[in-house]
Amino acid sequence: MLHDVAAAEGWEHFRHGADIGIRGIGKTRLQAFEQAGLALTSVVTEPESVRALHAVDIRCSSPDDDFLFLDWINALIYEMATRGMLFRRFVLSQDGATLYGTAWGEPVDVERHCPAVEPKGATLTELKVQQSEDGRWIAQCVVDV
Numbered sequence: 001m002l003h004d005v006a007a008a009e010g011w012e013h014f015r016h017g018a019d020i021g022i023r024g025i026g027k028t029r030l031q032a033f034e035q036a037g038l039a040l041t042s043v044v045t046e047p048e049s050v051r052a053l054h055a056v057d058i059r060c061s062s063p064d065d066d067f068l069f070l071d072w073i074n075a076l077i078y079e080m081a082t083r084g085m086l087f088r089r090f091v092l093s094q095d096g097a098t099l100y101g102t103a104w105g106e107p108v109d110v111e112r113h114c115p116a117v118e119p120k121g122a123t124l125t126e127l128k129v130q131q132s133e134d135g136r137w138i139a140q141c142v143v144d145v
Helices: 029-044 065-083
Strands: 003-006 009-016 019-026 054-061 085-095 098-107 128-131 137-144
Touching (some): 029 065, 029 098, 029 128, 065 137
C-alpha cells in the first residue's frame, strides 16, 4: 500500500519473514530517504498521530548511496531509542558524501501512539537505492523489529 504525499512521493512496507521492509519513494533521492523515515515511523505507530514539536539534527556520511541510506535509517532508529521519540517530518540536504538531516517529532506517548514494535536496526537485506524507469527514486531496506 503506497501512502502518497504527492504524485511521485510516498512510502510503503513490504514483508520479509519476521521483520518488515520499509520503502521510500520520491522525485529525488533525498525525498525517497525522507519518505522512508515516515515508513520507519509507521512501523511503530500511525505517523499522523505524531506531532512535529522538537527538532533533532542528524548527520551521517558515506560515499555509497546504499550505505548512506542504511546509515540514515540506523541514525533515526538510534535517535528514536535514545531520546524515546517518534518522528513525523524530515528535511534532508547533502554536501558530497555527507547527509544533513533534521527530524521533527515528539516523545512517545504510550496511550496516544500505542507503539506496536521497537525497530532494532536497518539491515543489508533488500537494501537498494535506485532511480526507477519512470524517474522516481526508491530507497528501501529490511528493518529488524
